Each structure stands twice: as structure tokens, then as C-alpha cells.
Amino acid sequence: MAKDIAAFKAAGDKAVLESLEKIKKDDSNIFITVCGSSKTAGSGPLAGVPIALSDNISVKDVETTCASKILKGYIPPFSGKAVLDLENAGAVIIGKTNMTEFGILGAPSAYGPAQNPHDKTKKAGPSSAAAAVAAGLVPAAVSSDAGGILRVSASFCGTVAFKPSYGAISRYGLIYYAGSLDQIGVTAATVSDAALVAEILSGNDLCDTTSLPEKLVYTDKIKSGDKPLDGFRIGIPEEFLEGVTADVMKTFEEAVSTFEKLGAVCKKFSMKTAKYMQPVHDIIAAGESSAMLAKYDGTRFGPRAEADNWHEMIAKTRALFGPVVRRRIMLGVYLLKTAQYNDYYMKSMQTRTLIIEEFESVFQEYDLLVSPTTKDIAPVIGTPCNGGCADELSSFSAAIAGADLAGLPAATVPCGFVGKLPAGLQIIGGYLKDANVIAAAEAFEKAADFVKVQEAV
Amino acid sequence: MIQKDETKELAWAARIVVEEQDIPEYQGKINKKLSYYAVIADAPTAGVEKTVNPSHLKTVLRKDVTVPSMSVEDALKNAPDVYETSFKIPKIL
Numbered sequence: 001m002a003k004d005i006a007a008f009k010a011a012g013d014k015a016v017l018e019s020l021e022k023i024k025k026d027d028s029n030i031f032i033t034v035c036g037s038s039k040t041a042g043s044g045p046l047a048g049v050p051i052a053l054s055d056n057i058s059v060k061d062v063e064t065t066c067a068s069k070i071l072k073g074y075i076p077p078f079s080g081k082a083v084l085d086l087e088n089a090g091a092v093i094i095g096k097t098n099m100t101e102f103g104i105l106g107a108p109s110a111y112g113p114a115q116n117p118h119d120k121t122k123k124a125g126p127s128s129a130a131a132a133v134a135a136g137l138v139p140a141a142v143s144s145d146a147g148g149i150l151r152v153s154a155s156f157c158g159t160v161a162f163k164p165s166y167g168a169i170s171r172y173g174l175i176y177y178a179g180s181l182d183q184i185g186v187t188a189a190t191v192s193d194a195a196l197v198a199e200i201l202s203g204n205d206l207c208d209t210t211s212l213p214e215k216l217v218y219t220d221k222i223k224s225g226d227k228p229l230d231g232f233r234i235g236i237p238e239e240f241l242e243g244v245t246a247d248v249m250k251t252f253e254e255a256v257s258t259f260e261k262l263g264a265v266c267k268k269f270s271m272k273t274a275k276y277m278q279p280v281h282d283i284i285a286a287g288e289s290s291a292m293l294a295k296y297d298g299t300r301f302g303p304r305a306e307a308d309n310w311h312e313m314i315a316k317t318r319a320l321f322g323p324v325v326r327r328r329i330m331l332g333v334y335l336l337k338t339a340q341y342n343d344y345y346m347k348s349m350q351t352r353t354l355i356i357e358e359f360e361s362v363f364q365e366y367d368l369l370v371s372p373t374t375k376d377i378a379p380v381i382g383t384p385c386n387g388g389c390a391d392e393l394s395s396f397s398a399a400i401a402g403a404d405l406a407g408l409p410a411a412t413v414p415c416g417f418v419g420k421l422p423a424g425l426q427i428i429g430g431y432l433k434d435a436n437v438i439a440a441a442e443a444f445e446k447a448a449d450f451v452k453v454q455e456a457v
Numbered sequence: 458m459i460q461k462d463e464t465k466e467l468a469w470a471a472r473i474v475v476e477e478q479d480i481p482e483y484q485g486k487i488n489k490k491l492s493y494y495a496v497i498a499d500a501p502t503a504g505v506e507k508t509v510n511p512s513h514l515k516t517v518l519r520k521d522v523t524v525p526s527m528s529v530e531d532a533l534k535n536a537p538d539v540y541e542t543s544f545k546i547p548k549i550l
Contacts, residue, residue: 074535075535077531077534078527166511180509180510210517212514273500276496276497279496282490282493283497297472298537299536299544300532300535300536301536301537302537307547309548310548310549311472311549314472315469315472315474318472319473321473326473327483329471330468330475330487332471334459344494347500349509350502350507350508351497351502351505352507352508353505353507353508354502356508356511391489392490406511407512
């Protein structure tokens with residue numbers, strides 16, 4: 001099962017070869033492309049450590065498909081900033097992991113579903129980056145996280161995941177579908193590993209105009225002792241608990257008790273904008289995806305359908321999108337049309353402001369918010385998840401959508417098991433208060449001792 | 458709510474091929490979404506500024522200096538068809 005960075009480092013020169021061997025033997029459909037070589041290992045904090053990337057992060061000269069037929073054969077002529085940062089830290093990019101098409105929730109991968117390492121009949125989640133870690137194939141993986149695809153996958157697979165404040169990690173080279181929601185995050189076996197990799201990726205990048213000017217530090221608030229969260233005020237929005245199954249709720253309640261033992265004061269409260277979060281996320285994601293996926297038309301890259309004229313060529317080529325993506329694009333085009341723009345898209349952008357303002361107000365009173373990361377454990381492959389997949393929503397829940405819309409730092413840490421399958425706890429911090437999220441996640445991880453719990457299951 | 462004819466027009470505007478028999482499914486799913494969105498109508502947004510993205514950055518500019526960029530050869534590497542230094546496409550009209 002999952003192994004941390006130190007365990008991979010301990011294997012020395014063999015770490016990459018062992019990782020490649022395990023990936024070769026694995027039949028869970030976690031990887032779309034394998035590309036690593038021990039010859040490319042550099043020096044630095046991740047020297048010789050194999051790291052996986054979701055298949056929507058561009059790696060020079062390595063096929064990058066976003067798990068879509070429309071990008072079959074696309075070979076990026078450049079590497080994304082995250083890739084360059086990882087390579088500069090000595091890491092070896094071992095391969096590209098499976099994902100929902102373009103990272104869109106509920107859009108099946110053109111390569112078929114990946115299996116959950118804890119139970120192969122269950123889904124690995126919309127980003128197989130977490131499954132790659134949970135299966136012990138790599139110690140950490142980097143993935144996009146719009147709609148919670150990384151956090152939810154980590155919850156399904158029992159790994160840690162962290163997405164920082166919006167703008168902390170450059171998205172240059174990330175093939176995103178919703179620019180104001182998509183971010184790069186990290187999944188790993190432990191909180192400290194996720195924080196280490198995220199810190200390596202953090203920093204200003206002139207190639208991404210949403211990149212923050214300063215590098216964020218994630219580890220400066222971690223405290224030890226019996227009460228490392230003494231004085232932390234933790235809020236629990238009641239609306240973030242709606243629809244959560246009894247089994248997952250039990251793991252969440254135990255997690256809240258753990259936080260209280262660590263010195264935090266936990267309190268439930270209500271967020272009046274919570275009811276808007278998923279619809280607003282969905283409208284913005286649809287509108288942005290219709291614009292951002294417009295470039296996949298067979299003109300400059302990817303496969304091209306034969307046709308007598310350019311317009312027909314585009315339409316026929318775009319039949320390579322899966323049906324969920326095609327519907328998302330059509331919906332987005334509809335929402336952006338002049339006749340309904342003000343009622344839906346403009347209204348959503350304004351409501352997003354109200355949501356952000358309420359979060360700002362909430363974080364005057366609380367240091368952190370917590371919720372179950374998912375409403376249920378990993379579903380059976382072939383069935384929709386409890387959280388909007390059947391309705392083709394762009395986010396799993398208000399708890400996930402809210403953090404996306406406000407660009408807040410959020411982590412998920414394993415907090416228990418329901419049968420053989422893990423459940424996750426989401427910790428959300430105020431904008432740029434990433435270090436609080438990491439400190440709480442690390443303290444919780446140590447107290448909950450998930451590894452011991454996992455061994456007992 | 459969107460009508461059948463509008464759904465067909467929408468598909469063409471989005472350059473998405475939808476077979477005639479699939480139009481009702483697309484129409485139904487879009488209408489289901491529009492019903493779902495009704496909840497935002499009561500959001501008190503009068504006079505509220507829009508949020509385009511959640512970063513607090515304003516007018517991001519880089520220095521006005523020449524920097525290296527992708528070569529034409531690299532930019533054309535993935536093109537399905539090329540004419541000299543351009544992307545070649547079928548006739549537009």
C-alpha cells in the first residue's frame with residue numbers, strides 16, 4: 001500500500017526502477033502513459049523520487065491526452081511549470097495518470113475507469129493520481145482539482161491531498177477546462193509529503209497571470225506537543241453535512257472529537273450562501289469550459305475529421321469528445337448567449353462575490369472549516385457517485401464547490417474506514433492561510449494514526 | 458426552457474454534432490440543469506461586483522521586453538496539416 005517519500009528515497013537508485021516495475025505489473029488502469037527513466041533523476045529534495053502527473057499536465061515530448069480521444073496523439077512541445085519545478089527538485093516524472101475526460105466530473109475517461117486499490121470493484125475517483133499513491137506505485141502525484149477531482153479521489157483511496165490558495169501554484173502547462181476554478185494540487189501518503197511537494201511547486205510564474213507574486217510556505221505553523229491545535233477555532237457549516245451517509249458521518253464525528261482533543265474548539269454554524277455554491281460552480285464551469293474547449297477543433301493539434309469545409313471539419317472532429325463533455329460545452333454556449341447571460345453567467349459571477357464575502361466573514365470567526373470530503377465512500381465502478389455525478393454537476397458538494405469558488409486552500413486527510421474503504425476529512429482555510437490547513441492536517445494525521453487503523457482493517 | 462429547434466441551433470453554434478434521435482436527450486438534460494439553477498434567482502446581487510477569478514490580483518503585466526517563445530517548428534509539430542509556416546485547413550466558405 002501507500003509509501004512515503006522517505007521510503008522511496010531509501011530505495012536509492014532503485015526507486016524509479018521499482019516504481020516502473022510495479023506500474024508494469026499493476027492492472028488497475030491507473031496510468032495512461034508511463035515515461036520515467038532512472039537516468040533522468042536529478043539532485044534536490046526529491047532526488048530520484050518517482051512522481052506521477054495527471055494526464056492534463058503537459059510534459060515535453062510525452063503524449064498528453066486529458067483522457068480524451070480528441071487529444072489522442074498530442075505531444076506537447078513544452079513542459080508545464082509544475083513539471084519543471086519537480087525536475088529541478090530532482091524528481092523523475094514516472095508517468096501520466098488516468099482521469100475523467102478533461103477533469104470534468106462524471107465524464108468517463110476514454111481509457112476506461114481505474115480501479116480502487118482498496119477494492120478493485122470500486123472507483124478510484126475522477127483523478128487516478130490518488131490511486132497511484134494508494135497503490136504504492138509513487139509516493140506523491142500532482143493533479144488538477146476543479147470540482148474536487150483530486151480531493152475526492154484521495155478520500156476514496158485513503159491518501160492525503162492538498163490544493164493551495166488559488167494562484168499559489170502556476171498552471172502554465174495545465175490543460176484546464178475551467179480557468180477560474182481549476183488549480184494544481186498534490187496527493188501523497190502523508191501530509192508532510194504533500195506540503196513538501198506543494199511548497200516546491202509554489203511560486204510566481206510570469207507565464208500564468210493568476211500566479212501570486214510571493215512563494216507560499218506551508219510548513220511554518222506545524223507545532224508538536226499534546227495540544228498542537230490549542231486556540232484553533234474550527235467551524236462546521238451545517239450545509240456541508242447534508243446528504244452525508246451515516247457511516248461517513250460517524251468517521252467525521254470521530255474526527256471532530258480528535259480535533260477537540262488536540263485543543264481546537266469546534267462549533268457548527270450555518271452559511272446562507274451554501275445553497276448557491278454548487279449551482280454557481282456548475283454555471284461558471286459550463287461557461288468557461290465552452291470557451292476553453294473551443295480550441296479542440298482539429299486545426300492546430302489532435303486528430304482531424306475529413307470534411308469538405310472548415311466548419312464541418314470542426315463539428316465532425318469534436319464528435320471525439322465524450323457525450324458528457326459535448327453536453328457541457330453546449331450548456332456553456334447556451335448560458336453565455338446574450339439572451340440569458342445576465343440571468344445565469346453574470347448572476348453567478350455576482351453570487352460568487354457574495355460567497356467569497358461570506359467566507360471572509362466566516363474566517364473572522366474561525367481559523368478553519370471542516371467537513372466530510374465526500375458524502376459517501378467510493379462507489380462501485382459503473383454506478384454514479386453520491387454527489388452529483390448522475391446529474392453531471394461540476395462539483396461533488398457545496399463543501400467542495402465553495403472552496404473552489406473562493407480559491408481557498410483545502411486538504412483532505414483519511415479519517416477512518418467504512419468496511420474496507422477509506423473516508424476523508426476536508427479541512428478548509430482562509431485565503432492565503434494555507435499553513436493553517438497543513439498544521440491542522442498534520443496534527444490530525446498524527447493523532448488519528450491512520451496507518452495503524454488501515455493495518456487493522 | 459430550451460426548445461427542440463433551439464437545441465439543434467445550439468449544437469451547431471457549439472460545433473457539436475448531435476444526431477436527430479439524440480436531440481430530446483440533450484434538450485432534456487439542459488432543461489434539467491436550467492431548473493436546477495433556479496435557486497440562484499433569489500441571491501441578493503443588486504449592485505454586487507462580479508468575481509472573474511478568486512485571486513486578488515489586479516492588472517497583471519509583465520515587463521515589456523522580448524523573451525524567447527516557441528519556435529514555429531514546435532508550434533506546427535502537432536498540426537494535422539501544414540502549409541509552409543501555417544496551419545492548413547479545408548476551405549472556410
